[in-house]
Amino acid sequence: MALEDAAAYGETFAGIYDAWYSDITDVDATVHTLNELVLRGSISLELGVGTGRLAIPIAKLGHSVVGVDASASMLARCAAKAPGPNLGLVQADMAALPFGGARFGMAFVAFNTLFNLTCGQAQRRCLANVVAALAPGGRLVVEAFVPSPEPTQRFYDETARSDGHGGRVLTTSLRDPKTQVVSGVHIHQPAGGPVARYPWQIRYLHPGQLDQLCAANGLRLQDRWSTWDKQPFTTTSERHITVYQLVG
Ligand SMILES: C[S@@+](CC[C@H](N)C(=O)[O-])C[C@H]1O[C@@H](n2cnc3c(N)ncnc32)[C@H](O)[C@@H]1O
Known part of the structure; x- marks a missing residue:
């Protein structure tokens, strides 16, 4: 790589x-x-x-x-x-x-x-x-x-939390049990600011x-x-x- x-x-x-x-x-x-x-x-x-x-x-x-x-x-x-x-x-x-x-x-x-x-x-x-x-x-x-037990098929998840400063962070992710790769993105909506996206990917063991x-x-x-x-x-x-x- x-x-x-x-x-x-x-x-x-x-x-x-x-x-x-x-x-x-x-x-x-x-x-x-x-x-x-x-x-x-x-x-x-x-x-x-x-x-x-x-x-x-x-x-x-x-x-x-x-x-x-x-x-x-x-x-x-x-x-x-x-x-x-x-x-x-x-x-x-x-x-x-x-x-x-x-x-x-x-x-x-x-x-x-x-x-x-x-x-x-x-x-x-x-x-x-x-x-x-x-x-x-x-x-x-x-x-x-x-990792939690393997899902039988690809698993989509969505969570939301406060950013601690009046804004929100929405996280979406897709877990593939075949590859053990999770691809996700944090979408940050700060209080009064523009939305920012933070993509990430992991391979869990x-x-x-x-x-x-x-x-x-x-x-x-x-x-x-x-x-x-x-x-x-x-x-x-x-x-x-x-x-x-x-x-x-
Ligand atoms: C989750 S952060 C952890 C940082 C720090 N160890 C801590 O505990 O706060 C992961 C770090 O690994 C680095 N990283 C990710 N992939 C890497 C790679 N292939 N080689 C070296 N560093 C990598 C990222 O740039 C980031 O700084």
Whole structure:
């Protein structure tokens, strides 16, 4: 995939990302748990660093972090927050990482970002690239939603919410159970402003499918929680935080 295609999500959402998503998940609990999982003295890698919501506080704890993102606009917003010398930013497609050589102690991909890779081949390439860049015993941490049971046919959904400032956001999406791709659009009607459209697409994985992909790349399941503060993962959990460790 060309870098500009990989950058499409970020280029579309960079302008509203922090306003819409800065509190979408528990940043303190995420940073606390990732801080425990960092291989001391090594560099960590965040895939899809975005505006630095997670990488900046982790770097500020004194850890060296490299944040990869395909979107120049996302990276520019991250850099504008003056993240300090511990955070390096690299523009690249996470399915074609420009690293190798066993240099990272931990890689993490949060908030469904692995699903931004919209085909199985790209997801497989991404995991193989991560493994090539992980040090022996290194960890991969993935946070993602647990898909609801597969519908028997394509499933259309529509939701509406307040934007918190007197406007509305209507979201429509179409889920294809054959490809596991969901294509959607947020239509934002701000109070007194023009309507803006934010299209998006994801390819979701069930936790068992992710485990299989990781196992095929030598990553062993180490822990799985339903929240960043390590609540147990159960059959009714809607999200998972999964820690894999490179075998050997
Ligand atoms: C949902 S945001 C998450 C940002 C940040 N990790 C957070 O938790 O706030 C997904 C990020 O992944 C980036 N992204 C999407 N596809 C990508 C790809 N193929 N390679 C690299 N980055 C990608 C987007 O530009 C965006 O910044």
